[in-house]
Amino acid sequence: MARTFMKGSEAVAEAAVRAGCRFFAGYPITPQNEVPEYFSRRLPEVGGVFVQGESEVASINMVYGAASTGVRSMTSSSSPGIALKSEGISYCAAARIPIVYTNFARGGPGVGSIQPAQMDYFEATKAAGNGGFQMIVLAPSTVQEAVDLTVKAFELADRDRNPVHILADGVIATMMEPVELPDMMPEEKVKEIRESKRKWACVGHELDYKNRAWIEPGHWLTSKQQECNEEAAAMYEEWKKKDVMVEEYMVSDADIVLTAYGISGRIAKSAVELLRKKGIKAGLIRPITLNPFPVEAFEKLDYSKVKAILDVEMSIPAQYATDVEAVVRRRCPVEKCLCSGGNIMSREAVIDAVMKIAGQEA
Amino acid sequence: MAECLYSRTKTIQEDKVSGFCPGCMHSTVMKLIGEVIDEMGIIDRTAAVLGIGCCGLQMDYMAYDNITSPHGRACAVATGMKRANPDTLYFTYQGDGDLASIGLAETVSAANRGENFTVIFINNGIYGMTGGQLAPTTLFGMKASTAPKGRIAEEHGYPMHVCETLNQLTAPQYLVRTSCNTPQNVMKTKQAIRKAFEYQLAGKGFSLVEIVTSCPTNWGLDSLKALDFLEENMLKEYPLGVVRDKG
Secondary structure: OOOOEHHHHHHHHHHHHHHHEEEEEOOOOOOOOOHHHHHHHHHHHOOEEEEEEOOOHHHHHHHHHHOOOOOOEEEEOOOHHHHHHHHHHHOOOOOOOOOOEEEEEEEEEOEEEEOOOOOOOOHHOOOOOOOOOOOEEEEEOOOOHHHHHHHHHHHHHHOOOOOOOEEEEEEHHHHHEEOOOOOOOOOHHHHHHHHOOOOOOOOOOOOOOOOOEEOOOOOHHHHHHHHHHHHHHHHHHHHHHHHHOEEEOOOOOEEEEEEOHHHHHHHHHHHHHHHHOOOOOOEEEEEEEEOOOHHHHHOOOOOOOOOOOEEEEOOOOOOOHHHHHHHOOOOOOOOEEEOOOOOOOOHHHHHHHHHHHOOOOO | OOOOOOOOOOOOOOOOOOOOOOOOOOOHHHHHHHHHHHHHOOHHHHHEEOOHHHHHHHHHHOOOOEEEEOOOOOOHHHHHHHOOOOOOEEEEEEHHHHHEEEEEOHHHHHHHHOOOOOOEEEEEEEEOOOOOOOOOOOOOOOEEEOOOOOHHHHHOOOOOHHHHHHHHOOOOOOEEEEEEOOHHHHHHHHHHHHHHEEEEOOOOOOEEEEEEEEHHHHOOOOOHHHHHHHHHHHHOOOEEEEEEOOO
């Protein structure tokens, strides 16, 4: 597949279609309006369905319904819209329905600002809805990575029968970059995936009291509810063993380790390159999965040599830093370079912060 | 040789009991849905989208596929299911709080889009499972656990007429209000459900069967007095009949 030049939001939508997504419901919200707009043009071309829901709440519930029939289904929104979807996301997690949804995050709280931000880390990784469920959370730092992770998200969702969340931001949504798109999934494969879910899909079954489809986002029996929660918890533990994805860049000899996810990770990476040219031994740990968290990347640091870890994050107060502090356990200081409110992280600010830790003038 | 005059529809699981309160009409309506599915021979391509509340009590004893929707969202969930999988007959089963209060936007929007599924709407004028709170359909003079003096227009507004409200929209195919208070009305309800299902199978779009029912437990009446109340009060506010039938 040749490289093409695409806007992030449209590239994600195209990647989803190529990964076999045949249903999308969404509601307009900046900065990701191109996602529903693209799907509205593209899905009918491949026999898929696009619905503009009457609300964010309705849209996620349409996706819950569509995915319950076995069709790969997706929704997308930005921060305030994602908050509204939390009800339906929790139902999908409870009923173990595979869906994919993206948050092209913007400034918050409240209506916040329409510019890019990373204010939804806790929501994505800790409490995307009621009831303590978890999802694999993927954090792309480039349009290419957003494309690749969209394909991966559908695979993981079907593997686990669980929602998968892509936490991106307004930069990824609105920036244009060269990307290599995946090949279009053959229609037979799309059908095969759908057919493989037929046993549990809510599509009607021959009269059989025991084996009908029963999509249960809750249980009358507390013992059954506990059993389901235990099964889910065991699955979350498995993720820690097999699904962690992290980029470690020039970490092995680093004495100042930057850590950041998503667009901040990309900015921090370019800061590391410039710092190295200045002779400063900087490195970067960039989680690609925010959940499961890349604990090992921090565990294997030589804390006798690492002077400090610098959290680079577009959130005030810091959120991601809390998880970093939890794994570092005071073995070295965790400093912070923050911005918020829709302001994009400045590479100069990152470099200044590192220089300050290094005890040098910028 | 004994002749079998009546047997329970196979769409109700043989070894299960309903669990509804005495005098509740949910069990009657479910029997009718079961019989219609049985008679049409469509169990292998039928699924229910259940609202939250007493509506959901059927999930364990009916035989069809089902999904529980978040409170009020049944019409959105059914929209996704039917659009993604048009060959299956989908019906929502919702109470008045679910459909006309927390789910009003989903109900009106699905009706306005002319979504090709069926809504079975149980209107008993009160929240059942949560203990008799004020519903959009609660009558004047009907006490509720959150309206101890009963419905007051200045405070709570007026009883909502769902069929008539939806009748303002262009898209709906079939809007009908029935009850299950007499054998004749039970039969009419069954016919209405069948007609709605047939319209759906013919691809004619949105149909809604509103069934005016009693809730003896939360009305604070025994089963027979609840029937009297239904006839003397509920049916005056919610007259029975076909509100729209595009044919």
